[in-house]
Amino acid sequence: SDGSWALRLGYPAPVADFTLSHMLGWRDERLAVIADLKRTSPGRRLGELIDVRKAMMVRPALDAAFALGARAAMVSTDRIFYSGSPEDLAEASAHVRGKEQVLGCGLPVIAKDIVVDPLQIARAACLGANAVLLIAGACPQKLPSLLDTCTVMGVEAVVEVHTADEARLAGESGASLLLVNERDRETGELVVGQAISVAAALPPDATCLAGGGVSMIEQVRDLRAAGYDGVVLGRPLAAGGGDELMRQISQELWQQRLAEPIQLNIKGKAHGARGDGAGWPGSALKP
Known part of the structure; x- marks a missing residue:
């Protein structure tokens, strides 16, 4: 009930959780891949839902990703647009905690909702x-307080x-993790190249991600070159084509590691000479 959540607001967490920042490779600039697990997605027309993976089960989907x-x-908690639920989030969190005990490393879960x-x-x-x-587009005036x-x-x-x-x-509100979505949430339109256009406006010290329509290695290369x-x-992971794309990304990381010069992108970050290219224990991202 809302009462229990309101009560929780009165008790600050004793420690901060930086598992996500660590796993996104903020120390070694490794390219990260975040899986967006969803059953449905909003379409271009009002009320339209696109079937992404209607029968998705949380635990197998997490393990596969x-x-x-x-x-x-x-992991979405939104029932209307993504066919998710708070129960999905609780199940995912419990599942990855069990994995953490086995693997010895955190597997971060991001709650997705229109907050x-x-x-x-x-x-x-x-x-x-x-x-x-x-x-940000859903809460522009509340963004600073929600970050707090x-x-x-x-x-x-x-x-x-x-x-x-x-x-x-x-950036002005103090965000340190940003995701540029190439899909316009107001219209449902995919604006190809939007992430590259926005890159120059991103905070230079922030960890920056890009998403929305990413399905080919050429897009990943362009986004990496732009500083993401x-x-x-x-959808690529849900549709079953993610295996090949992830293999290509893994190969790119390995080749990048072997490159001698350090290339500076438009955000001034050095990519290509640091990072071990390794993924999760036993994962496809190990060279």
């Missing part, structure tokens, strides 16, 4: 999320933006 080398997973109220963040924290997705709530609750915030103005707002630290894959 991490086996392919994903460094984190988004407009601090109670939603408190609920996500109680259900075991390591991080919460905040969509994430800090108090001990979870990280991934701020989703679509435009340069939203990217600047996120990771990509979010949803």
Whole structure:
């Protein structure tokens, strides 16, 4: 009930959770892949839902994503657009905690919802999320306070933006993890190249991800060259074509590691000479 979440808001977390930041490779600049686990997705027309993977089961989907080398997973609690639920988040969090005991490393779970109220963040924290997705376009005026709530609750915030103005707002509000979505949530349109256009407006010290329509290795290369630290894959993984794409990304990382010169991208980050190229224990991202 809302009462229990409101009660949780009154008790700051004793420690902050930086599992997501660590697994996104903030120390060694490794390219990260985040799996977006969803059963349905909003279409271009009002009320339209696209069947992504209607019969998705949370635990097998998580296992498959991490086996392919994903460094984190988004799990939706939204019932209307993504056919998710709070129960999905609780199940995912419990499952990865069990995996952590076996693998010895954290497997971060990001709660995905249209967050407009601090109670939603408190609920996500109680259900075991390591991080919460905040969509800047859905809460522009509340974004600073929602970021503060994430800090108090001990979870990280991934701020989703679509435009340069939203990217600047996120930076000014103190966001350190940003996701540029090439899909316009207002229209449902996929704006190819939007992430590259927005890259110059991203905070230089932030960890930046790109998503929305990423399905080919050429897109990943372009995003990496523009300074992105990771990509979010949803439909390619659900459709069964993710194995080949993840293999190609793994190969790119290995070749990049062997490259001698350090190439500076437009955000001023050095890519190509650091990082071990390794993924999860036993994952496809091991060279």
